[in-house]
Amino acid sequence: MIHFDNVTKVYANQNRAALDHVSVDVDKGEFVFLVGPSGSGKSTFLRLILKEERPNSGAIHVAGKDLARLSNFKVPHLRRRIGCVFQDFRLLPNKNVYENVAFALEVIGKPRRFIRKVVPEVIELVGLEGKAHRMPDELSGGEQQRVAMARAFVNRPMILLADEPTGNIDPATSIGIMKVLDRINRTGTTVVMATHDAAIVDSMRKRVVELEDGKIVRDQSRGVYGQAY
Amino acid sequence: MRANFIFSEVWIGLRRNLTMTIAVVITVAVGMAMLGVGLMINAQVGMMKGYWDDEVEVSVFVCNRGTAIEACNGKAITPTQLKALDAHIRGTQGVKDVLFEDQTTAYKNFAESFASNKALVDATKVEDMPQSFRIKIADPDNYQSVIQAMEGQPGVAQVVDQQELIAPFFNMLDKLSFSALALAIVLVLAAALLIGNTVRLSAFNRRRETGIMRLVGASNLYIQLPFVMEGVIAGLIGGVFAAVILIVTKVLLFDELTGFFVAQSTAQLGWDAVASTITITMAIGVIICVLASFVTLRRYLRV
Numbered sequence: 075m076i077h078f079d080n081v082t083k084v085y086a087n088q089n090r091a092a093l094d095h096v097s098v099d100v101d102k103g104e105f106v107f108l109v110g111p112s113g114s115g116k117s118t119f120l121r122l123i124l125k126e127e128r129p130n131s132g133a134i135h136v137a138g139k140d141l142a143r144l145s146n147f148k149v150p151h152l153r154r155r156i157g158c159v160f161q162d163f164r165l166l167p168n169k170n171v172y173e174n175v176a177f178a179l180e181v182i183g184k185p186r187r188f189i190r191k192v193v194p195e196v197i198e199l200v201g202l203e204g205k206a207h208r209m210p211d212e213l214s215g216g217e218q219q220r221v222a223m224a225r226a227f228v229n230r231p232m233i234l235l236a237d238e239p240t241g242n243i244d245p246a247t248s249i250g251i252m253k254v255l256d257r258i259n260r261t262g263t264t265v266v267m268a269t270h271d272a273a274i275v276d277s278m279r280k281r282v283v284e285l286e287d288g289k290i291v292r293d294q295s296r297g298v299y300g301q302a303y
Numbered sequence: 304m305r306a307n308f309i310f311s312e313v314w315i316g317l318r319r320n321l322t323m324t325i326a327v328v329i330t331v332a333v334g335m336a337m338l339g340v341g342l343m344i345n346a347q348v349g350m351m352k353g354y355w356d357d358e359v360e361v362s363v364f365v366c367n368r369g370t371a372i373e374a375c376n377g378k379a380i381t382p383t384q385l386k387a388l389d390a391h392i393r394g395t396q397g398v399k400d401v402l403f404e405d406q407t408t409a410y411k412n413f414a415e416s417f418a419s420n421k422a423l424v425d426a427t428k429v430e431d432m433p434q435s436f437r438i439k440i441a442d443p444d445n446y447q448s449v450i451q452a453m454e455g456q457p458g459v460a461q462v463v464d465q466q467e468l469i470a471p472f473f474n475m476l477d478k479l480s481f482s483a484l485a486l487a488i489v490l491v492l493a494a495a496l497l498i499g500n501t502v503r504l505s506a507f508n509r510r511r512e513t514g515i516m517r518l519v520g521a522s523n524l525y526i527q528l529p530f531v532m533e534g535v536i537a538g539l540i541g542g543v544f545a546a547v548i549l550i551v552t553k554v555l556l557f558d559e560l561t562g563f564f565v566a567q568s569t570a571q572l573g574w575d576a577v578a579s580t581i582t583i584t585m586a587i588g589v590i591i592c593v594l595a596s597f598v599t600l601r602r603y604l605r606v
Contacts, residue, residue, distance in 0.1 A: 124518075147523075154520030164515060177512075180308050181521035229519065 075233060075264045076100040076123060081132030083118055083288075092118040094288035095132070100266060102232070105259045107275050108268040109299055110285035116268035119285070120235045123266070124156060125149050137232050154182055157226030157234040157263075161241035163218045165210040171197065171221050172206040178225045192228060200224045200254050216247035220254060227258055234258055236267040240274060248274060272299035312512075312529035313536065316505045323501040324537050330497050331541025331592070334490030335584040336548035341483035342580045343549065347557060347572045348476045355469055361446055362463040363392070363436040363453050372460045380434075380458035388458055392436055395452045400439040406432040433460070491591060494541075498534045498595040505530055506603045531596040538592030542585040549584070553577050 076098070083093040093115045100106050108116045121127045122134055125141050134141045137155050144152060165174050172193055179189045197206055200220040210218055219239055226234055236255065240248035252274055259265045269275060275282060275298060282297030283290060292300070317324050365385065366375035380388075392401050404412075409432035414424045438453075440446045446466060453462045506513065516526050557572050 150517075150520040150522045152520070153518060156520075158518050164511070164518075166512060166515070177515065178519040181516045181519060181525055183525065225515075225519070 075102045075104070075137060076266065077133075077135040078119075078122075079133045079135075081122065081129045081134060083115075083122060083127060083129050091288045093122070093129070093285075096285075096288070096290055097132075098283060098290065098293070100264060102264055103259070103262050105256070105265045105278070105280040106267070107278070107280055107282045107297075107299075108266060108285065109270070109275060109282055110291075112270075114285040115288040116285055117237060118288075120158075120237055120266065120268060123233070123235060124153060124158070150182075154229060155232045157223075157229070157231040159219070159222050159226050159234070159236040159239045161238040163210075163215075163222045163242075165218055165221055165225075167210055170207050170209050171202060171213070171224075174210070174221055175224045175228050178228055182229070184229075193224075196224045196228045199227070199257065201250070214247070215243050216250060219243060219251055223251070223254055223258070227263070230261075231263060233264045233266065236265065236269075238269055238271075239267065240269065240271050245271075245273060252278065275299040309525075309529050309532065312509075313532045316509070316529060316533045317536065319508055320501055320504055320533075323497070323504060324533075327494065327497050327501055327534075327537040328541045328544065330490060330494040331538050331588050332544035332548065334487055334494050335542055335545035335588045336552075337483050337490055338487035338587065339545060339549040339580045339584045340552055341480045341487055342583065343553065343557065343572060343577065344476055344480035344483060346576050346580070347561065348473060348480065350572065351476075351561070352473065355466075359440075359465045359469070361438045361440060361449055361453070362465070363388075363438065363459055364433045364461045364463065365435065365458050366460045367433055368430075375458075375460050384458035388436070388456055391456060392438060392453070395449060397441050397445055397449050398438055399441040402437040402439075404435050404437055406430065406434055409433060409435070491587070494538075494588075495591050495595040498537065498592050499599040501537070502530050502534055502596045502599045503603050505533060506600065527597075527600050530600055531593055534592040534596035535589055538588045539585070542581075542588045545584055545588070546581045549577060549581055 077100075078096050078098045081093055081096045082091055084091045096115075096119070108119060110116055118127065122129060122141075123136055125136075125144065128142075136152065139148075139152060141152075166177065169177060175193045175197060176189050179193070194203075194206065197203060200223050202217060202220050202224065205213070205217065210221065213221065219242075223239070234255070239255070240251055243251060248271065255265055255267065256278075279296050279298075281295045282292065282299070284292035284300060365380045365388065366372070366378065368377075368379040389401070389403065392398060406429050410427070410429045413427065413432060417423050438449065440449055446464060450462050450464055453459060513526055553572060553574075561571050
């Protein structure tokens, strides 16, 4: 599903590589934690999958597509198959829960009838039934992140990328967020989650890829966050 | 659904940037009106030139008894000279038509022109009137050769070219149209910059929305169209104002002005000319808006 082959990324005006000859394979339906300290290259890894950045060398395949050969014109179609969740939720403050989720479908031109059918389903999936008409500022952090996850998942993407989704949320609420991610993963969606949260990684017992200074230093199936932290 | 979404986005954008939108509308309106006025003056000058080219004659005045012009030597033209001159004129290349105006006809015309000044008419005798050949020129731009052929012929007192009399007027109109067009270019440039700025503000205001649109895989067209439409709508509103200004200008300025110089209504700028000018200015306005929006979006809304 995601295939990195010897990928190196150096940002302009920097001499240190953000990713240094990284090779990783993520299969369909896998759940992968991406761990490592700040600046170790986790976000770069996720941005490369979305083709928001281009690697300096190496090849990246996502959902069977060679990103180097994917024209700019086709990039939106790639992104429709990838959902994204961020630490800061990125909801639209002037739209309610339903409208925020529906927005993701409206802007890719889905018919209204389809939107009316699937949005309530996914709102229920993330555990926000009955709150469809709340505004984001009336929700707790955990609830806002659920809205963001509903928006990321509403188009049934093949891959869900989560960049520290529990970074702004207290540990108790984080468990609920992880349950939703796990539920999404069980539908067959590949999940890649970058995180600092050792407790979560340890409790989930999923595959762990650890980055340090842009290099992969560990790749364990059923791993833990690591002794050093 | 799609159209609905895009129009609601456009409406939000225009409302949020109301002052900038008004600035764009005014600049586009004035710029396009200037462009239109320039084009209309050009068209009017063309029509009036065509009109005058048909009307304008070269007058060859012949010597009379007592004509105070050196070439005549105080003697009237002899009938043989008159005949020879007539033949000479008819034989000259570029002459379309010749009319001889004798003293009686000249006096009649004179009396008509100065009917209000009876004393003058009474004091003037038929014998005082000059005789002249009125020559119509085949190619109005090449009247010089005809004039040269007439000057110095025996019995010719004076050659008067009416074209020279109206030339300053056309010069002035040319300058007016040139100034209007130059001003229009400057204003169109200002409009383009203003539209660019408005679109940039709009893009900045909605960077949150566009960021999410990019993430969920909205196509570039879908992301950019609301911004381009904002520019186009502002441009169109400006164009409508420009059209109103042009119509008012036609009624209050062109119709009044040409009434002084041109008797026939065929030389007046018609409504079809105004309509085509409005179409041209609107098209140019909208194209400039689209271009300015796209160029700005290239810079501020990268994929």
